[in-house]
Amino acid sequence: MLRQVEGSQAVAEAVALCRPQVICAYPITPQTHIVEGLGEMVKDGRLAGCEFINVESEFAALSVAIGSSAAGVRSYTATASQGILYMAEAVYNASGLGLPIVMTIGNRAIGAPINIWNDHSDSMALRDAGWIQLYAETNQEAADLHIQAFRLAEELSCPVMVCVDGFILTHAYERVDIPSQDEVDAYLPPFEPVQVLDVSDPVSMGAMVGPEAFFEVRYLQHHKQERALDRIPELAAEFAARFGRESGGLLRTYRCEDAETIVVALGSVNGTIKEAVDEMRARGQRVGSVALVSFRPFPLAAMRAALGGARRVVVLEKCLAVGIGGIVSDGVRKSLSGIALAGHTVIAGLGGRAITKASLVSLLERAARDELQLLNFLDLRQDVIERELGRERASRRSGPTAENILRDLGATAAGASPS
């Protein structure tokens, strides 16, 4: 049913429709509204037969989910930012044990300096932990991806992260079609665990594995994600057939046919990118974009097919791999090995810095004029950088960078102006 709801609420209702039996909650902005919503549904009985557990840390949150999943029930939790780093050890453990937990990430920057706004540093930090990572472009997709995620996770016995841009999606009210329970039940069968802690058929899970087998165990995790490359499009297709809309899949192209320049990006920024693409097209520029949904597994072949014909690729990333630059770019480049085309990385939107259509258009203009470097920073305030570097050159005790800059901007740590 079509409704105008907050993104977090849409995700919460979608998760509830998946009939989870254990939900672990630990508050961290901007994920909190999701578990708050679920908590309410458990309490008022809309989500029956589900245990909602308020834990004492993110580490405990995922650990509880590990226990409940191993005991054979559908398990869910959500986190963000520092939270996913705090549970990092358990993130690897869940995938190592092959437990099909679904976890929402309300994408947010990582401190210091502490920053509650959106970027992708958090989920990117755990990108190689053996979880499947899906990035939502809209709240509709955020909701739909959770339904697909449980199906995918349980088929492969592999945990899945659904990454939803903090605030931009989680706190945005927009139109979302929330499916009915029957529709979801028809798409998502009851959880049939591969392994379970069962007193009538005891096993030991989580053995210590030495050099003689560890390598193979790791490889098999990789093999699961290879299989996911096939299943993700199939599940998306089946979803489209049942629910009548496109959601998920490995990636989505926009006006890429005959495009000379193609922008690749994850998550909600693809909306603004499409606006920019349309404007460029209106100006007669052959520009297109690719929204990468499945970052892990990384769809090398699909990406190659989407970009193969272009002259240049601009990868827009909401995470700065300090010391190298882009992370998504590496995968894109790998997908294009052997194909000679210009590749540019653009780091944008860190710590909630707005990515505006205007900035994107001028970026694409410069791209068209081949003015982009290998690594570029969108709307980075060079003047501020220069002043701080000057300070540092001037005196050893130049003071805390973040506070210095805020002083320059004449803003207070709390106040955030819209533009």
Added chain:
Amino acid sequence: MSVQEVKFYQTGTFTVGNRLLAENERAVQANMRRTNSLNSGHRACQGCGEALGARYAIDAAMHATGDRVVAVNATGCLEVFSTPYPETSWQIPWIHSLFGNAAAVASGVAAAMRAKGRKDVRVIAQGGDGGTTDIGFGCLSGMFERNDDVLYICYDNEAYMNTGVQRSSATPPAARTATTMAVGDEPGNRFGTGKNVPLIAMAHRIPYVATASVANLRDLEDKVRRAIAIEGARYIHIHVPCPLGWGSAPSDTIKVARMAVESGLFPVFEAEDGVVTSRYKLRRPVPVEEYLKLQRRFAHLFGKNPDTATLARIQAMADQNIGFFEL
């Protein structure tokens, strides 16, 4: 202590079994068909107190529940020596996740059992002192505070043995470990204020807290039997000597544990809803030296000119226990 009052049976209830006792009065460990939850072939050291304590506890739990027990194990010696691929020694559904999250994983299993309507299946979390009093402490406290339906058993061998005997918050003062060497002007572990996790557990007002020792099987089994039947968060802290880490003879494991109890250094008691309800009265009290000198980790206190000052401080700790718990 609810050990049956000793009728005169030659050995009463001190021995594991006693042919003169009625079948139902005998220890689970005396049973010919006991479950051996921790099976032969495990890789624990010779005379391992933890291997002993774990089998005692889990066998008792299996006996009390008709084998409906699931265990969650923290990283540590017990986990490593019991489940090295390709073999496991466990006879029950068992899972190892991480070092510091056993209590939380157990909360998850318990929640799952509740969701499945299987409250008959009892959930046990177990770990060493490191995984319990240090790195797992947060999850433990959370599990207590929520009063989750989990029995947490800590096998306390007073240091990180798995990694080569490093100091933990359960390591006693003056004890030599790899990170508190017996050198300098305060050899061994420094005297801190102590971290009495059983008392901390009691401060959570959980329904059941107990300490036990491998030197007192009946008492241990009895406590597990009682604890497993109670709903909510429960904690049993079992003292398990480690021949390797303590530098005691493998054959002395039980003797050492006994001396710890009889010296008053390891008080054995029971508490319900935060209040001590029973304690083991010392049967043959001994000075702490009797206990300490069995262990090379305290060797620097003895020798030609014994460190009488330190010995006195340790004796004072024992005396304080004896006074506080009315041992």
Added chain:
Amino acid sequence: MRKPFAITLDPGSSLANHTGTWRTERPVYVDRLPPCNNACPAGEDIQGWLYHAESGDYHRAWRELVRNNPMPALMGRACYHPCEGSCNRAKLDSAVSIHAVERFLGDRAREEGWRFEVDAPPSGKRVLVVGAGPSGLSAAYHLARMGHSVSIFEAGPLAGGMMRFGIPKYRLPRDVLDAEIQRILDLGIELRVNRKVSDILEEMRHGSFDAAFLAVGAHIGKRAYIPAGSSARILDAVSVLRSMEGEGPPLLGRRVVVYGGGNTALDVARTAKRLGAEEAIIVYRRTREKMPAHESELEEALQEGVLVKWLSTIREAGEGAITVEKMQLDEKGFPQPTGELEKLEADSVVLALGQDVDLSLLKNVSHLEVKDGVVQVDANMMTGHPGIFAGGDMVPSERTVTVAVGHGKKAARNIDAWLRSTTYQAPPRHELAGFERLNTWYYTDAPKRVQPTLDVARRQSTFDEVQGGLDAQTALFEARRCLSCGNCFECDNCYGVCPDNAVVKLGPGQRFRIDYDFCKGCGLCAAECPCGAIEMVPETR
């Protein structure tokens, strides 16, 4: 369940890992010799029969007991129980009151009418036993159970020997004695009383006996020269005690002096008291410490008012009085006269200076060696003359009922072997189970239960038994005080304390087995075995 590779494993699969290879020492179950058994002159397996008494199976305990000693009721009264002197429990609290339990079993046997069985088919051999004292009866009993036909020739009017004519009623009631003897005779043993053997060879030839066991008691009181007036009344202890049986009590007067320091002296003095003597004074030339009589006997005597003059000898005996000389011990501990004299009123003097055996029956027996008034025998109790064995008071050894019973058993085994023309091989003796072998933590604290004793007034006037028996409850309790030194009593400790489940429990009465596939040799089982029945022996690989 489709299990993920390597991280998920099947239960209990570690059985594939044989940790026995870690072992450098292996535990081995042993049976050690309990000190009580070691100390018993009759060679009783005390721990063995207590084991059954512990579980309340008194019949089994009694049967176990009488494999070595046919007269528990009697032994439990008359024996000075050296077993208790060496009992390990004494180091914990106090020795197990073995004699009391033994007596309880003996009395229970009488009440229940338990009987002996013959263990072997008739051998067709005939054995003559001379003397129906403790060693004679013991030998006859064992020989009969071994299938031989046995005849006992007893010089006296009744069987029992010194048990009847040496030990007073108040220590050994006659109904008990008669019952124990009768049970033995019921095995089909022929007893002839008032049948003094004067020529053993003649007797054997005449009765066509294949072997003989000589067990004549020491009934002849030793005399010492004491200058005495014609009117002085001087008797010897043996005849005094014998005259208590049947022919009428002796006339001892109001003041009786007994000369000597052995148990017999005490028996006479205590008997005198019971016969109405106002004073019964023992004159002994040395000190209390040096006195050969048993402390317990002395204690009871003193309780009953018997007096003792230490360090004194009788110089002469006259009408109604004697003269004693004070002695003092020299550095070697021998008493030396001091010349210091003292007069004592005495209506009679009874000499209790030891006894001799009448060896007249041995005249014209060849290859026989007699020394210090006793017959020399070899390690098999056989005299120099083939087929003729001897024991009890007749051979060199301490003269107690228990020793005599032991002789009887030993002789019987050797006679049996000799008759079957083999030699008896005693089983190898186990290593002693000393106190240091025990882990006493496991034993419940339990002070011994004391037997009731008759109040002094009645002890001075009657011949009622002084020591009462234990009731079933206290007997059971006392039996359970046994530490089972050196012998597994199935406490399950080894089974329970093995960290590797490497001890296999074989079931009630079957004890345990070590599973060397998994035993790592930690030694916990041995350390925690209460009774020291496990030994750690080095692996020789």
Added chain:
Amino acid sequence: MFQVRIHGRGGQGVVTAAEMLSVAAFDEGRYAQAFPSFGSERMGAPVVAFCRMDTREIRLREPVMRPDALIIQDATLLHQVDLFAGLPSDGYILINSTRSLGELGLEDLLARHSMERVCTVAASELAMRHLGRPLPNAALLGGFAAITGQLSIGSVAGAIHAKFSGKVSEANVAAARAAFESVLESLARSKAHA
């Protein structure tokens, strides 16, 4: 596409106002997108929320920088924050105040602004009267419907009903209708002046 920016202080229901605007638009069959100026602001701190309305799907995710309308819930912000940034000269301005623009000292600032699109309304007072609490946001939405004509007062009432329930809902709707009327009146008045 019609873009709205709402200025207020933490606790005044700024975000809720944006949400209700989007719901109202949604009820009229349009696409709408409402979102806060993502921050960790506390009670009393200046806050901003946005709402976009369009007949086609809204893909743009940037903050509203060129608003078609401004709703200022708290006049005390006027000289503290640059409220009018990006507002075109024909943009709508609705200010919660009992005072006139002149009294608010905005005449110079808005000299070149088309004044028929600027209006003040005593939303807090209306809220006090109907709701008993000075929560101006619902009332302002009524004023917004009046001044912009982007939404019918009916769908604004519907959005308020969707958000609140019972008495609170009714009171807010009443305040919104009152504000709607008062804005229409003052607009008529200013026409008359011109």
